[in-house]
Amino acid sequence: xxxxxxxxxxxxxxxxxxxxxxxxxxxxxxxxxxxxxxxxxxxxxxxxxxxxxxxxxxxxxxxxxxxxxxxxxxxxxxxxxxxxxxxxxxxxxxxxxxxxxxxxxxxxxxxxxxxxxxxxxxxxxxxxxxxxxxxxxxxxxxxxxxxxxxxxxxxxxxxxxxxxxxxxxxxxxxxxxxxxxxxxxxxxxxxxxxxxxxxxxxxxxxxxxxxxxxxxxxxxxxxxxxxxxxxxxxxxxxxxxxxxxxxxxxxxxxxxxxxxxxxxxxxxxxxxxxxxxxxxxxxxxxxx
Numbered sequence: 001x002x003x004x005x006x007x008x009x010x011x012x013x014x015x016x017x018x019x020x021x022x023x024x025x026x027x028x029x030x031x032x033x034x035x036x037x038x039x040x041x042x043x044x045x046x047x048x049x050x051x052x053x054x055x056x057x058x059x060x061x062x063x064x065x066x067x068x069x070x071x072x073x074x075x076x077x078x079x080x081x082x083x084x085x086x087x088x089x090x091x092x093x094x095x096x097x098x099x100x101x102x103x104x105x106x107x108x109x110x111x112x113x114x115x116x117x118x119x120x121x122x123x124x125x126x127x128x129x130x131x132x133x134x135x136x137x138x139x140x141x142x143x144x145x146x147x148x149x150x151x152x153x154x155x156x157x158x159x160x161x162x163x164x165x166x167x168x169x170x171x172x173x174x175x176x177x178x179x180x181x182x183x184x185x186x187x188x189x190x191x192x193x194x195x196x197x198x199x200x201x202x203x204x205x206x207x208x209x210x211x212x213x214x215x216x217x218x219x220x221x222x223x224x225x226x227x228x229x230x231x232x233x234x235x236x237x238x239x240x241x242x243x244x245x246x247x248x249x250x251x252x253x254x255x256x257x258x259x260x261x262x263x264x265x266x267x268x269x270x271x272x273x274x275x276x277x278x279x280x281x282x283x284x285x286x287x288x
Contacts, residue, residue: 001043001066004028010121011059018046018055018063024127026065027077027115031127043067079112084141084272088120089150089265091128092272097139097251101130113144124148132158135221137236140167140256141274153264158218166258167213167223168197168276170283171232172205172245181226191216192226198284205245208235210276210284212257223254250279 007025022035022044029038036053038044044051045064057063082094093116095101095109102110113128124147131143131154143163145151157163178195193214202208209232213223224240227233233241235253260271276287 001068003064004067005065007063007065009057009059009061009063010119012057012121012123014123015056015058016123017053018044018051018057019053021057021125022063024114024119024125025063028065030111030114038065077106077111077115079107079109079115081109081112081116083116084274085270086117087266088122089145089147090154090263091117091144091146092259092270093117093142093144094274095134095139095142095256097137097277100136101133101142109142117144117146120146122147122149126151131155132218134256135224135252135254137252138254138256139277141259141272142256143259150264157261157264161216163259163261165215165256166260167215168255168257168280169211169213169223169227170235170253170280171209171211171227172207172235172241173209173232174207175199175209175211175230175232179230181230183226183229185219185222185225188219189217190219190222190226192223194227198287200283205235208283210280210287224252253280255280 005026005028019032019035023032024030029035039051039053042050043066046055046061083091084094085092100108102108110130117128119125126148128144128146129151131145134140134142143154145154175196181192182190184190195212196209197212198210200208215222224234224237228240233245236247236251238246255277257276258273263270281287
């Protein structure tokens with residue numbers, strides 16, 4: 001056998017079972033079922049001794065994960081993520097464009113979280129989980145829950161519209177300086193507030209606008225649909241609007257720039273802002 005990963009247990013208020021504690025501490029097996037399989041296959045050791053399902057962790061133990069030389073059980077995703085905020089309950093990361101948040105694919109944000117975040121010391125710690133989603137071509141800030149209770153409470157904040165989200169997009173054509181779009185989506189109430197922050201002339205598109213967007217509802221593809229509805233589709237959008245205006249090669253110009261909410265445990269105001277991507281600044285160099 002060969003050593004794959006090593007973890008030194010953090011100090012805990014109360015001892016907990018190894019199979020509960022070990023969820024999320026290894027990049028190669030982030031799930032509880034994976035930990036159970038590793039114990040059953042005699043690939044997990046605690047302080048040099050073979051681990052059992054009845055083992056308890058108190059803190060300070062050296063937990064080692066092994067694999068057989070020919071084993072293909074463990075396939076590790078290597079995807080560094082920028083962590084903008086993190087504590088024992090939640091985290092906020094930056095999602096690059098061109099990556100799925102979750103799903104059946106191997107390369108997803110969800111599968112990369114354990115290698116980028118610290119394991120929570122709370123008794124209800126779980127594999128970190130995205131609380132909301134961003135479309136595959138959309139970049140920006142993404143909220144992550146690290147415990148069972150935080151996932152529940154953060155999801156409730158979204159459901160109750162207590163998390164304020166701000167996006168930036170580059171939109172095509174002449175446009176009103178600000179306004180509200182409330183066209184229903186899938187027969188459901190939908191609302192987006194928009195405001196132009198800068199406009200530049202364009203030979204191909206006549207005008208390009210850097211637009212700040214505040215969605216008041218969370219319908220699928222809401223921002224893309226709403227901006228297309230008023231005749232100002234987002235630059236690079238291949239699904240909505242005039243296909244003759246598609247810009248190829250640089251992806252979608254839509255970025256989740258800001259999240260603000262009250263921390264469900266500490267009650268402090270959390271406001272995380274990420275600057276617009278480099279490709280935005282090539283068109284609007286004065287923007288940060």
